[in-house]
Amino acid sequence: MGILKGLMDFLDSSVTMFHAINECEKILQNSGFTYLPENEKWNIKAGKYYTKRNSSSLIAFDIADGDYHFQISAAHSDSPxxxxxxxxxxxxxxxxxxxxxxxxxxxxxxxxxxxxxxxxxxxxxxxxxxxxxxxxxxxxxxxxxxxxxxxxxxxxxxxxxxxxxxxxxxxxxxxxxxxxxxxxxxxxxxxxxxxxxxxxxxxxxRQKASVIGFDNEFISSGRLDDLECVYTSLIGFIEAKNNNHINVFAVFDNEEVGSVTKQGAMSTFLSSTLDRINLSLGKSREDYYRAVAKSMLISCDNAHAIHPNHPELFDIKNRPVLNKGIAIKESANQKYTTDAFSRAILKSILDKRDIPYQTFANRSDIAGGSTLGNLSNTVVSMNAVDIGLPQLAMHSSYETAGTKDVEFAVCALKAFFETNIDIRDDGVSLED
CATH class of the missing domain: 2.30.250.10 (Aminopeptidase i, Domain 2)
Structure with missing residues (x-):
């Protein structure tokens, strides 16, 4: 119940995007991260740092000596x-x-x-x-x-x-x-x-987060989309042992209204942060371009679990259920960033550690939604995969997800951050 209780406390405290970032900041500070204001000079070396914008978006990074590239998770702080x-x-x-x-x-x-x-x-x-x-x-x-x-x-x-x-x-x-x-x-x-x-x-x-069901199988709360992903990716990020690359944890505001703001996924926030890391480490512009080309993003935004009363609305095969692991999301029209290359990387990482996962795709006659991964990729382009925790009643004022999936998600993100993903022209090497 440790991770679940932590999530519930986070949900109850993160009543707006501003409060969500404030809670992330507390966790990062307690984990030894140093705050770098955007409007001050950055003097950084190998270590743990974070910055924020508008007090509603935040980017943290853990710099290790070794191969120079970025492994990034991105979620969003706002909810309808x-x-x-x-x-x-x-x-x-x-x-x-x-x-x-x-x-x-x-x-x-x-x-x-x-x-x-x-x-x-x-x-x-x-x-x-x-x-x-x-x-x-x-x-x-x-x-x-x-x-x-x-x-x-x-x-x-x-x-x-x-x-x-x-x-x-x-x-x-x-x-x-x-x-x-x-x-x-x-x-x-x-x-x-x-x-x-x-x-x-x-x-x-005003309804607090609650564990529901005779066998405690459900967690219900406001703002599960997308604070459940914010919290689980944050915990996976801070718990990961990083000895080789640069891990990045990003939370953007305004995903629910299009991301086209100064603090949204389509803003300069991610690109300028990565650029400043590059400059502070004494790297060249050529080094930066090469690092981004070798980098990978996991876009973390909750997924739709099959509805108990309306299974006809879901794809025949790619229909996640609660408590069976994260969902890897795909869309032929590129609403999600997943392709065969990024899917293979993530599946290999999860399979190696026996972490369960599922797949999600919309019915071919239902348009579905989108998320921030493909939008952030218009600003900083890299290999990317979309995932989410399966949930019911997305965009309700009180949503429901599976209790077991919380730990599965933390394990999945921790595995991603701990694996050194060495992307090459002919494929990729994955090393612990």
Whole structure:
């Protein structure tokens, strides 16, 4: 239960992308990693370091003497939710409700009729300028009520929720006024309401992570996609014994909305970090190009487990189940990066250590989704494979995965980071 308990604590604390990166930072610091701010000069040698951008994306790297190339895992810190607008309060018919906008492709119905709160980042005025403060109001604060079935008789036949009408949470029935809203985060942060300059606040499902099932086979939580991959790849990264190359652990923000931001997978964050490592180690531009050509990326984003009530939606053969290992994902239209070369490398690593794995592909008549691997490869191109932990109810406010897969994923990523992958023109050499 050690790894599972660690994941559950991580999930409960990582209520937004900012909190997820903050939790990763704590784990890295406790493991001996040194912080390198992006806007300061880097003086590095063999050792363990990390940097971050926007406090919502992070890249850590473990530099060992030996063959010069990068072995990278990449996951994302964000999950589908609702974001408060700058002027969020609507006063109508005796209620105070929050004006929110959908962030990513969530399952709307899963957000209704359950306790919610708000969390995120608040910019407050300080003595010498502006300071960012994390906020998580740890109490039942909001609810989005359903319309009674008496007024919506067709709701069980399918209903299209309107985000501007149906998905606005209420936080008062008349005791508060519109101007009172800023008092809520101000009180939490111990500042005056006038000190709050700007906010990145999101709705949070208050349900804690839980182990479910008579034989404890399921883990359920908000934000399993993709914090389960963030945590398991992080633990595999820090536990790996690296004596030869440069291991890199990356977490990007904004995957759920396209990755085209300064802190997303399509930003300069990864390329500039690898470039600065190269410069700090006294390497040439030619050395960098050769290192990238020999490098490999594992894109870690959760996969769809076969649904117990709708198996017809899944491919006939490539349909992962819970608790049977990570899923290696493929797509002929390149929504995933996996090809025969990268699949063979990963399978060889896992087979050698008897680590179970499965395969995922969509039905040929269902488009499916995509992830960050193919997007990051447009900025720094290298051999890559897509994996994920099988889960149910992806993009629900409360998702479900298999408890055994947590340890399988840690073992898989640890094996990847510990194996020296020496890519050559005629194939690849794999050495422990």
């Amino acid at each position: 939710t609702f974001k408060l607008k700058d002027k969020p309060v609507i006063e109508l018919n005796g209620y105070l409700k929050l004006n929110v906008e959908g962030y990513g492709g969530m399952i709307n119905a899963t957000w209704l009729d359950k306790p919610l709160t708000i969390a995120g980042r608040v910019m407050v005025s300080a003595d010498n300028g502006i300071k960012a403060r994390l906020i998580h109001i740890d109490r039942d604060l909001l609810i989005i009520p359903n319309v009674p079935i008496h007024f919506n008789r067709e709701i069980n036949k399918g209903f299209a929720f309107n985000n501007q009408i149906d998905m606005l949470p209420i936080f008062s029935a008349g005791n508060l006024k519109e101007d009172d809203f800023n008092k809520i985060p101000a009180k939490e942060l111990g500042v005056s309401p006038d000190a709050i300059l700007a906010k990145d606040l999101y709705l949070v499902n």
